[in-house]
Amino acid sequence: MNTQSIASSSKAPPGKALTVLTKDNSFRPAKVFRDAVDANAPRVSEYYPHAAPSRPQISSIAFDDSGDSCVTSGEDEAFIIWDARKGTKRKVFYSKKYGISHARFTHRAGNIIHASTKGDDHAIRYHSTHDNRYLSYFRGHSGRVRSLQMRPIDEAFVSAGDDGTVRLWDLRTETGTGLINDLGGSVIAAYDNTGEVIAVACADTQIIMLFNTSAIDSGPFFHGRLDDPVLATISQPPPKPVFTSISFSNNGHYILLGTSSDVHYVLDAYAETVLILRRLVGHRGFEYDRYGNKDVAPRRGAGGEEVGWTGDSKWVVSGSSDGSIVAWDLSPPPGQEKLLPTPDNTLRPTTTLRAADANGGPSRAVRANPRYAMLAVGGDNLVSAPSANIQ
Numbered sequence: 001m002n003t004q005s006i007a008s009s010s011k012a013p014p015g016k017a018l019t020v021l022t023k024d025n026s027f028r029p030a031k032v033f034r035d036a037v038d039a040n041a042p043r044v045s046e047y048y049p050h051a052a053p054s055r056p057q058i059s060s061i062a063f064d065d066s067g068d069s070c071v072t073s074g075e076d077e078a079f080i081i082w083d084a085r086k087g088t089k090r091k092v093f094y095s096k097k098y099g100i101s102h103a104r105f106t107h108r109a110g111n112i113i114h115a116s117t118k119g120d121d122h123a124i125r126y127h128s129t130h131d132n133r134y135l136s137y138f139r140g141h142s143g144r145v146r147s148l149q150m151r152p153i154d155e156a157f158v159s160a161g162d163d164g165t166v167r168l169w170d171l172r173t174e175t176g177t178g179l180i181n182d183l184g185g186s187v188i189a190a191y192d193n194t195g196e197v198i199a200v201a202c203a204d205t206q207i208i209m210l211f212n213t214s215a216i217d218s219g220p221f222f223h224g225r226l227d228d229p230v231l232a233t234i235s236q237p238p239p240k241p242v243f244t245s246i247s248f249s250n251n252g253h254y255i256l257l258g259t260s261s262d263v264h265y266v267l268d269a270y271a272e273t274v275l276i277l278r279r280l281v282g283h284r285g286f287e288y289d290r291y292g293n294k295d296v297a298p299r300r301g302a303g304g305e306e307v308g309w310t311g312d313s314k315w316v317v318s319g320s321s322d323g324s325i326v327a328w329d330l331s332p333p334p335g336q337e338k339l340l341p342t343p344d345n346t347l348r349p350t351t352t353l354r355a356a357d358a359n360g361g362p363s364r365a366v367r368a369n370p371r372y373a374m375l376a377v378g379g380d381n382l383v384s385a386p387s388a389n390i391q
Helices: 213-218
Strands: 018-021 027-033 058-063 069-074 078-083 088-094 101-105 111-115 124-128 133-138 145-150 156-161 166-170 173-180 187-191 197-202 207-212 222-225 243-248 254-259 264-268 276-280 307-309 315-318 325-329 351-353 365-368 374-378 382-386
Touching: 058 101, 058 365, 058 374, 069 101, 069 374, 101 145, 111 145, 111 156, 133 173, 145 187, 145 243, 173 213, 187 243, 197 213, 197 243, 207 213, 243 307, 254 307, 264 315, 307 365, 315 365
Parallel strands: none
Antiparallel strands: 018 027, 027 382, 058 069, 069 078, 078 088, 101 111, 111 124, 124 133, 145 156, 156 166, 156 187, 166 173, 187 197, 197 207, 207 222, 243 254, 254 264, 264 276, 307 315, 315 325, 325 351, 365 374, 374 382
16 A cells, blocks of 8 residues: 555645655645634634643544544634545534533434533534534533544534543533543543543553443452653653553454654553553654743643544544654554554654644544545645555
8 A cells, every 4th residue: 555645734835735754755735624623713722821822723634434524623612524435525613612622423413512612611513413402401510521422323423521530421411421520630532433432541640440331330350550661761650651541452452542742552441451562653743832842840731632543443643743644553463363562662753744834733633534545634625535555
């Protein structure tokens, strides 16, 4: 397979198509949508206390189950439905009153859920794009929502956030169906591919937990602390990476734990301990500002939507605060069903893609299409990369 165009939208020179250097050293263009975010809108981001980008950015990207549609949300408080196959804009909607982040398609065509970003209203909103109205409001969070995911098998969904709670919901009722609290700090959560297990991670405690969705009240059936020996060589006590995203691979073997620092983790999903299979390095984390500076203490930054799996569970693709796109090949060796621990578990990118403009902003939202060989990347603009086979 040949590497096709994959690129960071934030790095395109004005008026020019974005070009990237692929692994085989050939340059290929990618389609850039420059109207994916309103460049003239005021910034509403909380992520850049200093050295902020000069314009709003795309903050999340998601595809529907069919892979035919894509939704992007941005710091301009708009969300856009795209035809993923044709590469055209279908509809534009606004959430000026509530703000928007973590826009996700439900399993019902044309409907989305999203988190709110303005004021003290942290409700999750259920929106119909058919007639541009909100169908339901899911209230309960008292802090910013940091993760939001539909259950793969039905109308349920899970949310988690800065109030230290994980909440289970169903689109058919505004009353929550489950609650996990007293988790020790801001948390993130995700379903596995069966919808029967929820993974929860807390950065403050560095704890990862697994819950059975049918027995939430019984507590976690797994509970363990992330212990990265490499971090112990940096300082004592070791720095605590800020967990910003968590997701299972489709094959069920692995958990991807994204952080705002210079490392993401691939964990064994069902080991008896928190087993780090691979440390993914080679990108620049979102605790850095646009000039490559970072505070002494780890911070969240604008991360959380920049790293994820490809549908075949063989690759992890991540954006970077310097605008590059990196990809790690996680295919197990021949004759091996899954990855196993290795003495040196630090893995550098198999492919690193950079755009021509070295002064662009971060590639802060990256998603692989679940049905088609396609990668979408958002920053200052949106890039669609059809037939994106990374090799």
